[in-house]
Amino acid sequence: MEYRELGWTGLKVSAVSLGAWQFSESWGVLDYNLAKSIIEKAVNVGINFIDTAAVYGRGKSEEFVGRALKELGVKDKVLIATKLPGDFMNEYDVFKGTERSLKRLGVDIIDLMQVHWPPIWHNFPTCEYMRALERLVIMGKIRYIGLSDFPVELIESARQCLSVTDIVSIQIRYNLVERYAEKELIPYAEREGLAILAWSPIAKGALSGKYDSKNLPQFTDVRANDAVFHPENMAKLDVLINKLRELSQKYNKTPTQIALRWLLQYTPNVIPIPGAKSPQQVEENAGAADFILSLEDFLELDRISRSIRISYVTW
Numbered sequence: 001m002e003y004r005e006l007g008w009t010g011l012k013v014s015a016v017s018l019g020a021w022q023f024s025e026s027w028g029v030l031d032y033n034l035a036k037s038i039i040e041k042a043v044n045v046g047i048n049f050i051d052t053a054a055v056y057g058r059g060k061s062e063e064f065v066g067r068a069l070k071e072l073g074v075k076d077k078v079l080i081a082t083k084l085p086g087d088f089m090n091e092y093d094v095f096k097g098t099e100r101s102l103k104r105l106g107v108d109i110i111d112l113m114q115v116h117w118p119p120i121w122h123n124f125p126t127c128e129y130m131r132a133l134e135r136l137v138i139m140g141k142i143r144y145i146g147l148s149d150f151p152v153e154l155i156e157s158a159r160q161c162l163s164v165t166d167i168v169s170i171q172i173r174y175n176l177v178e179r180y181a182e183k184e185l186i187p188y189a190e191r192e193g194l195a196i197l198a199w200s201p202i203a204k205g206a207l208s209g210k211y212d213s214k215n216l217p218q219f220t221d222v223r224a225n226d227a228v229f230h231p232e233n234m235a236k237l238d239v240l241i242n243k244l245r246e247l248s249q250k251y252n253k254t255p256t257q258i259a260l261r262w263l264l265q266y267t268p269n270v271i272p273i274p275g276a277k278s279p280q281q282v283e284e285n286a287g288a289a290d291f292i293l294s295l296e297d298f299l300e301l302d303r304i305s306r307s308i309r310i311s312y313v314t315w
């Protein structure tokens with residue numbers, strides 16, 4: 001496993017880490033023992049960073065992560081990132097929500113607390129929640145603060161509210177089909193020395209090579225209405241998926257590993273956090289960290305992925 005800097009913290013986290021949204025009704029891993037076996041495999045292959053959130057299964061994911069790390073005896077070896085939703089971003093709820101997350105995770109301090117999304121429907125003032133989070137850092141309940149799904153302008157305003165600390169990371173949707181973050185967010189994070197946690201790094205499985213326009217998935221999970229899987233968009237993806245399949249033969253890797261590897265090579269700041277529904281998937285995903293794509297192949301994937309424009313207007 002390769003390890004990367006978590007922003008300016010000095011902490012080293014696995015270049016491919018683990019997303020834990022899968023431990024929820026949204027994705028269907030509701031059996032604790034299965035979740036524990038995924039986490040156990042993650043730790044065994046060198047993953048030391050797990051991303052969860054209060055909203056994932058309304059606390060279930062946090063509970064599973066905390067319980068598994070404790071039972072496996074690796075609580076001190078793995079860093080946990082969690083998130084408070086935008087809806088909780090008034091001062092009172094930042095404290096109350098953090099208290100609940102601490103309890104569910106069974107820890108004394110949360111390594112990385114992220115604002116899951118800005119409080120767009122609630123009109124909570126930015127400095128109110130940022131200062132509440134900073135107070136929790138001062139009190140030793142949160143180690144570091146991160147922002148998720150924030151545009152650059154709002155990241156800037158949020159950072160200006162802090163007096164004694166700064167954010168360490170941003171979390172963004174980033175995969176070979178959805179590269180919009182390359183325009184503003186990634187250059188910003190690179191300039192500012194922030195870690196970039198990449199969510200949906202395999203486009204929710206669309207880049208795994210399991211699906212294509214002739215083999216469209218019939219999802220009943222969170223992906224049922226996902227634009228990427230709309231037949232019109234999947235038809236556009238075929239050329240990319242076929243290239244990933246071709247390169248997987250060349251490198252003796254899987255299409256998923258090639259897709260993750262491309263992100264890792266785009267910038268050293270990026271830390272993909274793919275979700276996994278089995279120990280096999282987590283092991284495979286970790287395998288993206290131990291090989292290198294040639295410049296030629298990197299650029300060919302870049303060219304093909306740039307030629308695809310999916311549409312979110314699907315209805």
Ligand SMILES: NC(=O)c1ccc[n+]([C@@H]2O[C@H](COP(=O)([O-])OP(=O)(O)OC[C@H]3O[C@@H](n4cnc5c(N)ncnc54)[C@H](OP(=O)(O)O)[C@@H]3O)[C@@H](O)[C@H]2O)c1
Nearest residue numbers: 019020021148199200201202203204205208274275281284
């Ligand atoms: N901050 C945010 O707003 C936000 C939003 C979304 C996600 N996230 C975080 O990012 C993490 C990852 O994102 P995501 O779950 O949306 O998408 P993802 O990681 O791109 O895709 C995960 C799905 O892909 C399939 N998969 C995973 N590994 C595979 C492998 N090796 N081979 C074949 N298929 C594989 C699995 O589903 P199937 O096997 O059923 O195909 C899995 O559930 C989440 O767990 C969460 O922690 C954050």
